[in-house]
Amino acid sequence: MLIGRMLRLPCDILLGRPSETRSALNEYMKNLEARLESVHAFAREKIKMASERMETRYDSRATDHQFKEDDIVWMYNSKRRKGPSPKLQQNRKGPCTVVKKLNDAVYRVQRSHNTKPEVIHIIVQLHTGPLTIVLCSEIAGTCSL
Numbered sequence: 001m002l003i004g005r006m007l008r009l010p011c012d013i014l015l016g017r018p019s020e021t022r023s024a025l026n027e028y029m030k031n032l033e034a035r036l037e038s039v040h041a042f043a044r045e046k047i048k049m050a051s052e053r054m055e056t057r058y059d060s061r062a063t064d065h066q067f068k069e070d071d072i073v074w075m076y077n078s079k080r081r082k083g084p085s086p087k088l089q090q091n092r093k094g095p096c097t098v099v100k101k102l103n104d105a106v107y108r109v110q111r112s113h114n115t116k117p118e119v120i121h122i123i124v125q126l127h128t129g130p131l132t133i134v135l136c137s138e139i140a141g142t143c144s145l
Contacts, residue, residue, distance in 0.1 A: 067107060071098045075109065075120060 067073065074094030080086055096109040099117050110117040 067098045069098055069100060073098060
């Protein structure tokens with residue numbers, strides 16, 4: 001695709017190569033340019049198709065996180081903590097109640113009425129039957145909106 005040279009074979013060394021005239025070189029250059037343009041157009045087309053497939057796949061997983069107040073969710077936080085093996089750590093918290101929607105991806109949730117509300121940032125929302133599991137990252141500090 002990039003080199004564009006003729007292959008030198010052992011028979012070319014023994015018999016010699018035919019002499020190339022200036023017009024043959026011009027034709028060769030034009031043909032090479034046309035072939036390279038067609039190969040690059042083909043590559044651009046394939047890259048565009050792959051980009052569209054990736055966009056479609058991303059859009060199918062990205063959902064609007066439309067939770068209302070008093071919705072029940074489970075939080076999944078994959079952040080590793082010190083202590084036992086990650087296999088033995090519990091990454092899910094819940095059920096949690098949505099207290100307030102701060103913006104499209106940030107919510108304030110509370111595990112029970114006795115606990116302090118947490119501010120979370122939703123990354124992905126998974127639907128598993130009647131439960132909604134939220135992959136989230138906890139935001140340090142408080143957010144006042």
